[in-house]
Amino acid sequence: MLRLLGRRILTAGTAIAAVIAGSLLTAGTAAPAHAAVPDTIPLKITNNSGRGDQVYVYNLxxxxxxxxxxxxxxSGTFHPWPAGGNPPAPAPDASITGPAAGQSTIIRVPKFSGRIYFSYGQRLVFRLTTGGLVQPAVQNPxxxxxxxxxxxxxxxxNDSGLWLNSTQVDMFSAPYSVGVRRADGSTTSTGRLKPGGYNAVLNTLRGQSGGWGNLIQTRSDGTVLRALSPLYGLETGALPASVMDDYINRVWQKYSGSTLTVTPFTDQPGIKYYGxxxxxxxxxxxxxxxVVTSFQKPDASSVFGCHRRLDAPNDQVRGPISRTLCAGFNRSTLLTNPNQPDSGSGGFYQDSVTNHYARAVHAQMADGKAYAFAFDDVGNHESLVHDGNPSEASLTLDSFN
Structure with missing residues (x-):
């Protein structure tokens, strides 16, 4: 996943590596090339939100x-950003008028790696620095x-096909789902909430002790805008820095006297590491x-962000081990299963100290899949569609109810 902290700058190559990293690290091999993938494919955007606001769409x-x-x-035509400035200069208006409620529109997406933004009622504000595009960072008031x-x-x-995902890594906000239609006409989709799921996620956070309800941001007119991820909850002070300490301490105590076995590649069960x-x-x-790698005892930020003391370089040793550790901490499975990653989701989020944000999001997904933290793809629990020869992609703005 694309995980850029603070004032985020999208740099060349970051997004493609992030979007397909889970597939490459899990399988250990890249997907085969498909020369039939055209330069652009249609993306059908359907507005089932029930809202009357004007929708704006961006492909960045x-x-x-x-x-x-x-x-x-x-039309899928690429436009390079002009040079940025310091302080950041306004970016050109890249908005595309989205469909009205109950309607659909089709745009074309090129061989690209990035984000499809959509906003209700107002255009988003983008700026350019000398280092690239500054994207929204709503943890900053x-x-x-x-x-x-x-x-x-x-x-x-790209030439190997389409990877398209929904994401809650940074925030849980306006509901949507994604899909792909294959060349044979069959379709697959993910990211859709259960009926009532949007409010159920928010109510779960409100009802969870320890400050989790403080992740929710509301506009002055009463509109709920989003729930921040727990990483940003730490940054803003919504969650205490000690929120994961008890679980981390128990994990450290357990594996002072026993061994944690990590088998990071599903297609290479003979590769194991022992912690x-x-x-x-x-x-x-x-x-x-x-000894192949070592990890300092993490803090909550390292766990929720899968970074810092749980940094995961794109290599074949530390990165895969770190991804597995990060997933185990967020899902609170490290105490119940010394063989990681845990193969099934039935035991996820069962400890009282866990990533309650990820727990709430996954519980309300129709297929149980989400990208609620950076390495939620460990074990294939992520909300991702992929096809090597897509004929059309879809993005559906779903109902808030």
Whole structure:
């Protein structure tokens, strides 16, 4: 997933690596090329939201053939961003008029890696720095998009096909689902909430002790805009920094006297790493007993962000181990299963100290799948559709009720 913190800047190559990282790290091999994938494919946007607001759509990211950042218009034509400034300069208006309630519109998306934003009632505000595009960061109360109702999907379209996902890594907001129609006419979709699921997620957070209800941001007119991810809840002070300490301490205590076995690749069950805690460090060894990587005892930010002390480089050792650890911490399975990743979701989020945001989101998804934290794709629990030869993609703005 695309996970950019604070004032976020989309840099060339970041999104494609993030969107397909789960597939590549799980399988260990890249998807085969499909020369039949055209330069653009149709994206059908359907507005089932029930809202009367004008919808604005944006297709922002990186052109894969050149590595340039920019935006695509409704026809799929790429437009590179002009040079930015310091302070950031306003970006050109890249908005596309979206469909009215009950209507659909079709735009074309090029071979691109980035985000499809959509907003209700107001255009989003984008700016350009000398380093690239500054995207909305609504955990910052002064962000110009703070009071706009919006959300986004992430995708990569290349010669190997389409990867398209819904995401709640940064926030849970305006509901939507994504889908793909294959060349044979069959379709698959994901990201749709259960009936009443939108309000159920919010009510679960409100009812969870420990400050989880503070993640919800509301506009002055009473409109609920979003629930921030717990990572941003830490940054804003909505959640206490100690929110995961008890679970982390129990994990560290357990594996001071026993071994955590990580099997990071589903297609390579013979590759295993063994973790034992010594002081504030968990050392992982390979089958020969050699230490291959070590992790400092994480804090809540490291857990929720899958970064810092749980950093996951795009390699074949530390990254896959870290991804597995991060998933185990967020799903609170590390104490109940010393063999990770856990194969089934039945035991996820059962500890009283867990990622209650991810728990609430997954519980209300019609298929149980979501990207509620960065490495929610460990074990294939993510809301992702992929096809090597797509004929059409879809993004449906779903009902808030």
């Amino acid at each position: 990211g990186t052109q894969l053939s050149t590595g340039r950042q920019g935006w695509a218009d409704a 002064s962000d110009p998009n703070r009071n706009i109702l919006f959300n986004w999907s992430e995708y990569t379209l 034992r805690v010594s002081g504030d460090v968990m050392n992982f060894t390979n089958g020969s007993g050699a």
